[in-house]
Amino acid sequence: MQANVGRRVAIIGAGIGGLTTALAFAQTGADVTVYEQAAALTEVGAGLQITPNGARVLNALGLDDALARVGITADAACPMDAVTGRQIARFDLSTQSPTYRFYHRADLLGVLEAACRAAGVTILLNTRIASITSDGRFMVDGAMVAPTLTIGADGLHSQMRALLNGPGRPFFTGQVAWRALVKREDAEARAQIWMAPDRHVVTYPLRDGMLNVVAVQERTDWADEGWQHADDPANLQAVFADMAPDLRALLADVTDVCLWGLFRHPVAGRWQQDGAVALIGDAAHPTLPFLAQGANLAIEDAITLAACCQHDASLERALKGYQAHRQPRVTDAINAANANARNYHLDGIPRRVAHAGLGVLGRVAPNAFLKRLGWLYDYDAPKLHHFTPV
Template identity: 50%
Template structure:
């Protein structure tokens, strides 16, 4: 498999998906240039969860040692009710002892991917806006507002979910390495510690007004505290420390029906934006990167290679997006539905602790390296 050897490829976007794609392509011998419109690399100072399916790919691309040094392994995910009482604890180490789930500060992940890509020979050009495909092969990893997605699929109007998410970072000198979810009627809050003494907070509420998409809209910390004042456990202490927050409206987008033409391919959010309720936006982009490079390397005919890439990826990302949509509802139950759902989860927690982690074996045990291009 050497169809990529010395081929010239342009990647648009130096986010997680674009940089992983550049690394995957360069590792197979391609000459890759990444063009990023921002004047410097970086991202909103947020946390990110990388599940085993994504970590598996980065290990295979040689970025594993840097990743594990910069990240923190998470032991568990615990679901709690609004008062902070345990509903269900999913022990990730016990269920998958050899498949790490990692917590990392997003800018650190961007930096280590950029470093790995440059070491593989990738050229990264900043302050470059690309509106049209470049050369014979262009990979558009330019996010949910991708103009290249629109060029392939036409303009599409996303559906507002009626939910708005708040994001914040606070100091956290030494908490247990696990993700905590607090579920209340019409709202929930997710939090986990990050390396470097930080804690990531994402709080989602249903509200009649809405905000634009994107993570960079500043919010009012006092309103965040007021809107989530009814939550117990450690939540009030966490929110008391928030001095800066951002918020954004959550919209559902369809998975693109067309991912490519003869010389352009979509990757990551440009092809399949997702809600943040399964922590798989970055994971899907990382998987895309491996599969795209493998198809282009194995199939010399470029249109056939790009068609095979979409055929392999489309069913999986559609299932993930649908699962994330379902979680958006499940976290916000009220009344009888909430009582029934929490009762079932508490029974599973007590009598069948491996049941809930096992429901997502299809997601976390997936290995794109085992697929035949």
């Protein structure tokens, strides 16, 4: 069935999740318009990791060649002892299929934008949505728009989520994160997780000889949510001043940094309503950055939603099926991310035991680590939901 043919689909938000959704619906025959309040398609932040589960979706949308030109193929994931500088283990990522890659967000967004425009998607920038109703209608520049389906890809502070679920009550996790870029022309194609008591740093390379840096600290001082809050690099450097020389030298090169507070939002109870509105990505399930799955889960949402609608003439039934498929999986991923937040920050005997266990695993059974993530990385949303471009 090709039930999306002729459907008028409006997508609120032109981030990675929104544009992936737009492309998936356009490839199944829908008439798609994306509404974005920003004046230009830019992504706050820097790097992201697209793991095999996300890559399968992007490949199914025909993007592999374009993405190969802008991404860096990941060779390994390396847990590090941030106190001593010792590499605890090395887990091979080079054999992952599809390819595990590191991207600058702007590059991934650019590939998606070009593909959307080529598929006939209309992207309206500098467009603020007002007065969204429960049946998916909304006001734009004083005119009422009435799509067949309206999709909220409007992120962490989604007005679409509030429409379906009421006001949210996120709580501060007691953790803050800094994001920065530093120049490292010779950086290896690996993700390093520098673990220390109550702190950790994740690094991986991006294009143009840059290294993406995300540093997390447990603390009681509250910080605003969102990536755009500038901070003094000296504050970041002071937090890790007693760490290994290599890590201190890396952080000493940070000249611009943003700080944000990490808040936990519950998975939305309602992702859809009346066959008229639906949520994807952070609008439905904000995720802490400890499993590299925020973008990947949104990308999975996108093709699952398009496929569910493609194969059912009843949008009400299709949207209920979409939520039923996605809610348990994203809940499992969020729980795994929350567990990593604890495991990265161990101290004392638990820290020594965990590091020893990782070391043994890396030497004796290096593939076992990735097999533990098989439930996450082996997931094939396009195949599972029979996504079929028109």
